[in-house]
Amino acid sequence: MTSTSARIVAGLAAFATAVVVSACSKGEDHNAHATSTATGAEQVAAHSAEDVMFAQMMIPHHEQALQLSKLVPDRSTNPAVVKLAVTIADEQQPEINAMKALLLQWDVDPHTMPDHGGMPMQGMVDDATMAKLQRLKGAEFDTLWLQSMIGHHQGAIEMANTEIAKGQSADMITMAKNIVRAQQAEIDQMKQVLGG
Incomplete structure (x- = not known):
């Protein structure tokens, strides 16, 4: 022991x-x-299948947000977009690490994809849009990036709200609440930038 x-x-x-x-x-x-x-x-130890599935789905979801954030410095000159990308990366990498740590604590391989019964990961950006973002620069990039990230965040919030309602792990539920709060604030910021 x-x-x-x-x-x-x-x-x-x-x-x-x-x-x-x-x-x-x-x-x-x-x-x-x-x-x-x-x-x-x-x-700390109490958890359910819902907690495991949430972490296993949110890890790749967050990883795509990191990929999206990494596209910004070479393609955008908008200070608000650049700042948002940095904030998103700074928030989501520690959350990935924390979710992987919890899965390890529960004896679950953090690299195993969940059997989620065909339930999609809401808000994931499709391959065609990711490829298009890599080709764009300037205002066109900013617009598509903001639209993509808003949808991505909305999907994360839906997943997090399900965890809050159905999860058992106190740590995972707390993290889900933090995701809802932070990402809703960022959605509001991104909509302001788009509207401006």
Whole structure:
């Protein structure tokens, strides 16, 4: 148990390190705080198939947002678009890392695609649009990029709202709420840039 705990703790520094260690410890000395740590451990460990599917679908969804963000510096001169791309990348890479860490904690391979019964990942940008974005520059690029990213964010919000309603993992639900809040704010910004 201790070597497994050590591996978990090493891989999940951001996720309840002390809780995992103390929950896995079987010493009698921990009775004084056993109730609080056990409750915390259950919240970290408790998860459902919905939580797993959300993470497995949101990871590639976020990865495409990173790909979209990387297109901006060479193709846009609009400071608002450039700033949005940086913000999106700065938010979503840590979320990818956190979701992968949770999947590992649940003994799920983060690189395995889920069996989601044919349910599509909402908002994903199709290959033709991705190819077109790579060819465009300037105002034309900005317009298509903003339109694509708005749809992409709307899809992420739909997925996150499903996780909030049906998920079990406290960590994953908190992340889903953060996704809804951050991406809705960015949608509002992108619509303003498009409207301007």
